[in-house]
Amino acid sequence: MKFRTTIGLEIHVQLKTKSKMFCRCDNESDKAKPNTNVCPRCLGMPGTLPVANRQAIEWTIKTGLALNCKINEKSKFDRKHYFYPDLPKGYQISQYDEPLCRGGKVDLRSSIFGPRSVRINRVHLEEDAGKLIHKDGSSYVDLNRAGTPLMEIVTEPDINTPFEAKKFLQELQLIVRYLGVSEASMEKGHLRCDANIDVKDDKGRMSEIVEQKNINSFRFIERALLYEEKRLQEKYLDWPKGKTKVTRGYDSKKDSTYEQREKEEASDYRYFPEPDVPEIEVKSEKLAPSKPEGLKVKSNGIDIEKIKAEIGELPEDIRKKLESFGVAEDIREKIASAPDHARYISDAKKVSQSLASWITNEVTAEIAAQKIRYEDYKNNVPITHLSDLLALVESGKISKNSAKGIFKEMVKSGKRAVEIIKESGLEQMEEDSGLEEIICEIFKKNPKEHQRLVDGDEKLIGFFMGEVMKETGGRANPGAIRSIILDIKQKKKG
């Protein structure tokens, strides 16, 4: 029996705005005691009115644009009703039939499944609910999270393997991090994923659709889906006649899934338009160049062009750019998957393999060692300064080893490499600057080793190079030492 798996994802991304979605409470509750970061609005008290967070709306549009979506000119919020202890209002403000963004796509590349495009059905904005905490046989409600802005991204069922699902989720995490709209940490619950999976056989029969809710790690999403795929294939004789949906949870300890409840249909939520929040108008208005300065069009609408201009390079742009410079794939991926590195190279005209690998190794290590922020590092060592340093290594002016020391100093002081070299005399010795005398001196001090070298034991070259390096404090050019050693040896023989 041949099976085909279909997977669609619904991803919730917590936006890192300063305040919550419809009130002024701080949006950051990580360190707050339960129920201290709340106000009458996010507690859902009668008589309070929600005011939409403009930043959250703009960031959702920004994400939609980055995912190649069409932005709806008009959209609105709706009330989604359900009863649960962590939802004091009895409804959640969400978007139903007029979301902010529709119809996009994300391109994925992998050596395992090749190029693939996953279509996006919609991106909408809503508020999060509170949290239930179950402890010592009791249940507690913490409403600090209630009202946090949550962006929901829904894909079309274009994913065919659990591995692709994981890859998609990782790419999406990267994109929202590049955009700077969310920390998107799965461990902290900023990025949560529901997955819908079904399996069809070659006779066109279809299993039930299984929804797995709130999967909170990349590893678990792949494992939960692998488990479910296998389970559905094995029970194919019992597949239902009609289309049915069930919800199953994933138990990471047992690495298996268990049945939860029948999935609710949209009609169960009794959606209706939120009467207290006005419609969102999105306009694309560019000022005509002939308009006199200061005469701006006044509008409460959201300006798409302005948001577009803020998007900048995305992970796939970085990969392509590095590929065009001939940077190896593993290093391309390392840079693309670190938004800080990606932003760092965005000003560079050219990124060589050596510059790219210096960034992934030395820069990362030095930032960690000096315990500084990437921003501080970037201020002290703009990418052009780092390119200059590596050019000095390539031209043989300094050795790679002393470049590491100089780099440390650059990060600390913000000075350029040439200044540091001048100050500390680290410049490599020229071939004619007494290197030959030093080498002769070392030969005299080590007569036995010298004789073996003359007799043809090439291993001794390394020994003498080490001695010369010690003597010169690492300033001698290794190529020059080697050629002088071989030269003198040749002369001796002759």
Ligand SMILES: [Zn+2]
């Ligand atoms: Zn509040």
